[in-house]
Amino acid sequence: MKNYICPKCNGYLSIDNEIVFLTKNNKGESAIVLLSAELGNYSFRKNDNVDFEEGDHVNFICPICYENLNAENVDDNLACVKMIDSNGKAKKIMFSKVLGEKCTYAISDEGVDSFGDNKDTYSNRF
Ligand SMILES: [Zn+2]
Structure with a gap:
């Protein structure tokens, strides 16, 4: 089982196959979001009343220490x-904060593994 951990407080962010975040989009709407813990799987869950849209810039915040991630x-x-x-x-796992942008990078001593249809977008950052 993989575990996801806050880089600021070392608190555990994942439960089974989901990672829990506080989020806020660029329009000021806030929600708890559950992301899939599987690298390259971009399905996520949130409350139906929250209207996050494609292209929204979403801030991910640790639900334990409230630091911006x-x-x-x-x-x-x-x-x-x-x-x-x-x-x-x-x-280190890095992923896009832009809703609909599918890219994830897994960075270790052995190099960078990239996932998602948009993985080329930030590949020159590493
Ligand atoms: Zn934290």
Whole structure:
């Protein structure tokens, strides 16, 4: 089982196959969002009353320490969490904060693995 961890407080963000975030879009709407823990799976869950739309710039916030999870010094459009894979190996996971943009990067000592249809968009940042 993979575990996702806040890079700021080291709190556990994942439960089984979902990762829990506080989010706020650029129009000021807030929601709890559950992302799939599977790399390259862009399905997510949120309350039906929240109208996040394609292209919204969504801030991801740790629900434990309330720190912003921006991928600082990499790109304003990327968020970053830590992942410990089933072998106990740590990776940095970066993903787009723009709704509908499908790209995820798993970064470790061994290099960068990219996922998603839009993975070329930020591949020059690493
Ligand atoms: Zn945290």
